[in-house]
Structure formats: structure tokens, C-alpha cells
Amino acid sequence: MPKLLNRLVVSVRKSPVVYAVGLLLLVWLAGRARQNPVLFAQFIVDGIRLGFVYALVALGYTMVYGIVRLINFAHGDVFMIGAFAAYYGTTHYHWRFLPALVLAMVICAFVAVIIERVAYKPLRDAPRISALITAVGVSFFLEYFSALNFVFTSNFISYVPQPIQFTSWQVAGVTVSNIMFVVMAVGTVCLFALYYLVYRTKLGKAMRAVAWDKPTARLMGIDVDLIITFTFALGAALAGIGGMLYVVVYPQIRTFMGVMPGLKSFIAAVFGGIGSIPGAFIGAITIGMVETLSAGYLSSTLRDAIVFSILIIVLLYKPTGLFGEAAKEKA
Amino acid sequence: MHKSGFRFLGQSLQFWATVLLVFLFAQWILMPRMSNFRNTAWIMFPCIMAIICLGLNLIYGFNGQFSLGQWGFYGIGAYTSAIITYRFGARVSLPIEGITVPLPGLVQKLIPMAEMQLFHFDAGKAGLLLIAVAAGAVLAALVSLAFGYIVMLRLGSDYFGIATLGFTLIVQNLLVNLDRWIPETKGARGMVGIPPLTSFFWAFLFLVLAIVVLRNLLYSSAGRAIVSVREDEVAAQAMGIDVLKYKVVCFVLGSLFAGVAGALYAHLYAFLSPSYFSFAQSFDPMIIIVMGGLGNMTGTVIATFLWAITLEGMRIWLPMGFEAWRFVIYPIALLLLMLFRPQGIMGRVELGFLRAPKWPRRTAAATSANPEGRKEAAA
Numbered sequence: 001m002p003k004l005l006n007r008l009v010v011s012v013r014k015s016p017v018v019y020a021v022g023l024l025l026l027v028w029l030a031g032r033a034r035q036n037p038v039l040f041a042q043f044i045v046d047g048i049r050l051g052f053v054y055a056l057v058a059l060g061y062t063m064v065y066g067i068v069r070l071i072n073f074a075h076g077d078v079f080m081i082g083a084f085a086a087y088y089g090t091t092h093y094h095w096r097f098l099p100a101l102v103l104a105m106v107i108c109a110f111v112a113v114i115i116e117r118v119a120y121k122p123l124r125d126a127p128r129i130s131a132l133i134t135a136v137g138v139s140f141f142l143e144y145f146s147a148l149n150f151v152f153t154s155n156f157i158s159y160v161p162q163p164i165q166f167t168s169w170q171v172a173g174v175t176v177s178n179i180m181f182v183v184m185a186v187g188t189v190c191l192f193a194l195y196y197l198v199y200r201t202k203l204g205k206a207m208r209a210v211a212w213d214k215p216t217a218r219l220m221g222i223d224v225d226l227i228i229t230f231t232f233a234l235g236a237a238l239a240g241i242g243g244m245l246y247v248v249v250y251p252q253i254r255t256f257m258g259v260m261p262g263l264k265s266f267i268a269a270v271f272g273g274i275g276s277i278p279g280a281f282i283g284a285i286t287i288g289m290v291e292t293l294s295a296g297y298l299s300s301t302l303r304d305a306i307v308f309s310i311l312i313i314v315l316l317y318k319p320t321g322l323f324g325e326a327a328k329e330k331a
Numbered sequence: 332m333h334k335s336g337f338r339f340l341g342q343s344l345q346f347w348a349t350v351l352l353v354f355l356f357a358q359w360i361l362m363p364r365m366s367n368f369r370n371t372a373w374i375m376f377p378c379i380m381a382i383i384c385l386g387l388n389l390i391y392g393f394n395g396q397f398s399l400g401q402w403g404f405y406g407i408g409a410y411t412s413a414i415i416t417y418r419f420g421a422r423v424s425l426p427i428e429g430i431t432v433p434l435p436g437l438v439q440k441l442i443p444m445a446e447m448q449l450f451h452f453d454a455g456k457a458g459l460l461l462i463a464v465a466a467g468a469v470l471a472a473l474v475s476l477a478f479g480y481i482v483m484l485r486l487g488s489d490y491f492g493i494a495t496l497g498f499t500l501i502v503q504n505l506l507v508n509l510d511r512w513i514p515e516t517k518g519a520r521g522m523v524g525i526p527p528l529t530s531f532f533w534a535f536l537f538l539v540l541a542i543v544v545l546r547n548l549l550y551s552s553a554g555r556a557i558v559s560v561r562e563d564e565v566a567a568q569a570m571g572i573d574v575l576k577y578k579v580v581c582f583v584l585g586s587l588f589a590g591v592a593g594a595l596y597a598h599l600y601a602f603l604s605p606s607y608f609s610f611a612q613s614f615d616p617m618i619i620i621v622m623g624g625l626g627n628m629t630g631t632v633i634a635t636f637l638w639a640i641t642l643e644g645m646r647i648w649l650p651m652g653f654e655a656w657r658f659v660i661y662p663i664a665l666l667l668l669m670l671f672r673p674q675g676i677m678g679r680v681e682l683g684f685l686r687a688p689k690w691p692r693r694t695a696a697a698t699s700a701n702p703e704g705r706k707e708a709a710a
Contacts, residue, residue, distance in 0.1 A: 127673060133665065141659060148655055299508070308501045308504075
């Protein structure tokens with residue numbers, strides 16, 4: 001019986017049937033696109049906008065996983081803190097967009113450094129599951145502590161006086177807003193800056209060395225702890241930017257708002273191959289588009305199930321994600 | 332290898348005597364002294380939670396497969412059984428008149444019960460509950476067989492964990508949308524009108540059954556194969572152990588436990604809401620088994636009760652206006668536990684009557700992490 005099942009599974013995986021089904025889905029999508037090209041273009045545009053926000057958060061997940069092999073579940077809540085920092089900066093202190101963005105980055109980086117020093121650093125040599133449970137604990141702490149009445153309260157807060165005046169144009173029937181351009185511009189700048197930092201500077205080289213082999217990196221005179229802390233701070237700063245952009249797009253904030261976007265971004269990082277920076281970016285754009293397309297064409301309440309099913313299917317075919325290096329992992 | 336003497340379901344007289352004593356103590360002394368809400372929250376719910384956690388401990392603690400899917404199977408079991416009893420609960424009834432034994436005055440003073448009621452139950456409802464539990468367990472097991480077989484063949488360690496996390500999220504999302512296909516589940520609003528059939532007897536019975544099944548499995552040659560897969564997959568394979576088979580067996584059995592627990596949970600509060608089966612709660616079993624000690628049944632059961640009682644108790648013990656601090660204190664406590672005792676409350680020390688009859692010598696790796704365990708073994 002198991003042998004039979006095994007043969008079935010292997011044959012399904014190798015058979016062209018699966019690819020045929022995938023192709024059929026694409027054809028179906030193309031058909032829907034031809035029926036109403038404007039709507040389709042709108043979904044794609046919205047998906048890219050969402051994808052850029054996810055990308056900023058996913059980069060933090062992917063860098064931290066790449067360097068300490070920890071799924072940092074508190075990252076989604078750092079994203080929430082970024083959103084709140086941006087909210088207080090713009091509505092209470094009437095700052096402009098860029099100063100508020102910098103404020104969100106700085107506060108998130110600061111919070112992440114504290115989290116890393118207090119919670120994760122003492123557990124560096126403990127079993128990995130302890131660090132994971134700690135990450136979940138930190139996530140609970142950030143959510144429920146900021147939901148206390150003297151912090152942010154647990155209510156929904158509308159982010160009303162926006163730092164950017166909303167204007168939109170119709171380009172061949174597709175609604176394009178200035179916010180979308182801001183999101184894409186900020187996202188692209190961050191991505192290129194990060195790429196430059198990681199692949200063209202000495203600091204980036206040190207980060208890659210630590211990710212590759214910690215003891216050897218230490219022998220080469222790299223301050224491993226400092227690099228790890230820096231990675232956390234960098235990821236958190238990007239999450240802070242993501243948080244601000246997210247609430248500019250969806251202007252409603254709450255202390256539990258980080259859970260779902262955090263998860264989707266994590267899924268995006270896994271989808272693109274966790275540990276890979278371009279992978280996280282492409283994964284996030286794909287997840288954003290899949291989400292808007294499935295919400296638009298199939299069902300808006302079932303879109304999460306569709307996104308996660310696609311994740312599982314992709315993992316089955318490419319177990320380390322689209323751009324992940326093969327099997328460097330060790331349990 | 333069995334010692335001669337009394338054995339029932341492979342367990343010693345000492346085991347069954349302890350079980351009976353604990354049951355009678357809880358049933359006659361603890362339960363009447365608590366208000367109705369507290370005895371469900373403090374006694375019955377932890378029993379149910381312990382079943383899920385034992386299942387997860389089999390998957391992760393003993394077999395080493397990092398799974399976050401337990402909560403999804405719990406949801407499947409809960410909803411399957413609830414749909415069955417919702418449809419038939421009002422129609423099935425077969426009350427049995429038991430016997431009532433008057434107790435002597437001295438006993439009545441000690442135990443606040445006027446008389447002892449024996450065999451006083453509704454056989455129809457009990458049968459219905461058993462059918463519902465079986466249905467929930469079987470469906471959870473079937474889904475986990477399909478999922479586990481396809482996914483385990485391909486993914487290991489972290490990626491398996493991520494895939495199972497995705498599974499839990501899919502289940503939750505489907506439960507929210509279940510009212511499209513099954514209207515009485517009422518989707519996101521939550522399912523009401525489930526008959527409250529779970530009593531302490533059933534919760535405790537299934538907990539004991541779970542422990543017995545796990546013990547008999549783990550202290551057999553199959554059990555040693557399961558643990559060897561955790562210790563070193565390649566070496567296990569080299570010894571001729573079918574690694575995939577044992578992984579799938581553990582995954583399916585653990586999910587079956589989750590299905591049973593889900594069915595019991597559905598009939599405990601007589602209300603089910605998809606938000607309970609969400610991502611944030613899905614970490615509870617993982618947190619509990621790490622708290623109790625991975626690969627430790629005693630630890631899991633003790634940690635479940637400590638966890639549930641502390642979380643519920645904080646509602647009452649915290650001063651007025653500070654109830655919201657519950658989930659601020661809880662993660663801090665978790666963090667401190669991870670910092671100072673990463674091997675869990677019990678480490679690898681099993682209570683006497685749960686210990687292996689003849690367990691092979693502990694490995695150096697197991698004892699070096701846990702000096703108390705070495706003393707225990709030497710004693």
C-alpha cells in the first residue's frame with residue numbers, strides 16, 4: 001500500500017498532468033483578462049502595489065533566517081510598530097512624509113535591537129526550538145503590550161490626516177494613484193540600496209560570511225554578534241518602511257494588524273527561497289498578485305487559502321523556493 | 332520482557348490505581364468545589380488540551396518532525412463531530428436509570444454528595460458522542476495521511492513546519508467559509524447549538540487512552556524506531572528502518588489525537604468559532620510541549636495543566652483593571668523559562684509510573700543536557 005501511494009505521488013509529480021493543469025489555469029486567467037482587460041490590469045497594478053509592501057517586510061524575514069536560521073515571528077509586530085510610529089509622527093507632530101518614514105525606520109531598528117539583545121542573543125547556543133518559541137513569545141508581548149490602554153489601546157485607529165494628498169488618474173481606464181508611485185519608488189530605492197549594501201560593501205560581505213559559516217567568520221576577525229544585531233536592525237528598518245507604506249495604502253491601524261501581512265510576507269520569503277534577497281522580492285510581488293487576482297476572480301474570503309495552497313504546491317515542486325540554494329540547511 | 336503480574340492494556344496495577352485515584356479525586360472532591368465555569372476551564376479543558384499536546388509530542392518530541400499543523404487537525408475534528416451531533420443530537424436519547432447508593436454520614440461530611448450515583452447516564456447521547464469523536468478522529472487521520480504522505484516525501488525540517496503552518500491557515504480560512512457548503516456552521520459568526528456532551532469522565536477517559544496508546548507504542552520496538560528517526564535519520568535508514576513510514580505513522584497518529592481532542596472540545600463549550608482555530612492559538616501546543624520538555628509525556632501533561640490553569644487563573648487573580656496584562660505576563664514568563672530552563676519543566680524525567688519498563692541506557696547527549704536526569708537514572 002505505501003509503495004502504491006509512493007508511485008502515485010511520484011507519478012503525479014513527474015507527470016505532465018500537473019503542468020497541464022497549471023497551463024490551463026494560465027489560459028483561464030488569460031481568458032478572464034481578455035473579457036475585461038481593464039479590470040485585469042487593475043488587479044495587476046494593485047497586486048504590484050501590495051507586493052512592494054510585502055517585499056519590504058519579506059526582506060527582513062529572509063535576512064534574519066539566512067543569518068541565524070530563525071523564523072522571526074516578531075517581525076510582523078515590528079512592522080506594526082513602524083505603522084504606529086509613522087502615525088504618531090504625521091498626525092501628532094505633523095511631520096512630512098520623509099521625516100516620518102525615517103522616524104518609523106529608527107524606532108523599528110531600535111526595538112529590534114532591544115529584542116535581539118534581550119530575547120534572542122542569550123539563546124544563540126540553545127536548541128533552535130527555544131529561539132522559535134521565544135520569537136512567538138516576543139510577538140505576543142509586542143501585540144498585547146501595545147494593546148494596553150496606556151500604550152496604543154486595542155481599538156482600530158483611522159489614519160486620517162494622510163502625509164500624502166491622495167490623487168488618482170485614469171490611465172486607459174486603470175486607476176493609478178500617486179500613492180502607488182510613492183510605494184513603488186520607495187520600495188525600489190530600498191531594494192537597490194539593500195542590494196548595494198549586501199553585495200558591494202565590506203559590511204555586506206561580513207553579513208554574507210556570517211550567514212555562510214559563523215565560526216570561520218569569527219576567525220576572520222568579524223564581530224559576529226554585531227553583524228547579527230545589525231542584520232536585525234536593518235530588517236526592522238525595512239519593516240518600518242513597509243509599515244508606513246502599508247498604512248498609507250490601507251489607512252487603518254491596530255495593534256494586531258501585523259499578523260496577517262507578516263505571515264504573507266514570510267510566505268513570500270519562503271516562496272522566493274528563504275535567504276535570498278531577489279527571491280524575497282520576486283516572491284512578494286508574486287504573492288501580492290496572486291492575492292489580488294484570486295480575490296478578484298475567485299473569492300475574496302478564500303484568498304488566504306488560495307495563497308497558502310500555492311505556497312505548499314510550490315514547496316512540493318521546489319522544496320527550497322524559487323531562488324533558494326539547494327539543501328544547505330541543517331536541522 | 333513483561334514482568335509477571337497484573338497487566339491491563341499493557342499497563343501495571345500501579346498505573347491503573349493512580350488513574351483511578353486521580354479520577355475519583357477530581358470527580359468527587361475537586362469538581363463539586365468549583366463553580367461550573369471553573370471546572371470546565373480548569374479541569375476538563377486541560378485534559379483535552381493534553382491530548383493534542385501528546386499528539387504533537389509524538390510528532391515533534393519523539394519523532395522530531397517540526398509540525399505546526401496540529402491546530403488544523405484539531406479544527407477538522409471539532410467541526411466534523413459538531414456537524415454530526417448538531418444534526419442528530421436532539422433526536423437521540425436513551426436514558427439509563429442507574430443505581431443510587433446512599434453513603435454513610437461520615438463520608439457525606441467529607442465529600443459534599445448526598446448519594447453516590449452509579450451508571451446514571453444517557454446511553455444514546457454517549458453513543459452519539461463516541462460516534463462523533465470517531466468521525467472527527469478518522470477524518471483528521473485521513474487528511475493527515477494524505478497531507479503527511481505527500482509533503483513528508485518531499486520536505487524536511489523547517490520546510491515541513493512551514494507547509495504545516497500553511498495547512499493550519501488553510502483550514503482556518505476554510506472554516507470561516509464553511510457556511511457556503513454547510514450552512515449550520517454559520518461561518519465566521521461561530522457555530523451554536525452543539526449539544527454539550529463532553530463530561531469530565533469522557534475528557535479524562537480519552538486522556539488516559541491517549542497516554543496508554545503512546546506508552547505502548549513508544550516502549551515497543553516501533554517506539555525505538557520512532558525515536559531513532561529523531562536522533563539520526565541517516566543512521567536509522569542505515570539500520571533498515573523505514574524512515575518515511577514511521578514519520579507518516581507518527582504524523583497520522585498525532586493528528587488522530589488532535590481530531591479526538593477537537594471532537595471533545597466542540598462538545599465542551601457547545602460553541603465553535605473559526606477565530607479559535609487561528610494562527611495565534613496554533614502555537615499553543617508547541618509552546619506547551621516545549622514548556623513540558625520535548626519527548627516527555629509527564630512533562631506534557633503537567634505543563635498543559637499549569638499552562639491552562641495559570642492562563643485562566645490570571646483572569647481571577649490579577650487585580651481589577653489589570654486583566655489585559657495577562658498576555659503581557661505570559662510571554663515574559665515564557666521568555667524566562669526559555670532562558671533558564673530551555674529543556675522544559677520536566678526535562679527528560681518521566682514520573683515513576685510512566686517510565687519505561689526497560690528503556691535502553693540514556694545516550695551521553697541526552698544526559699549531558701540534563702544532569703538531573705542522570706541522577707534519576709542512577710537512583
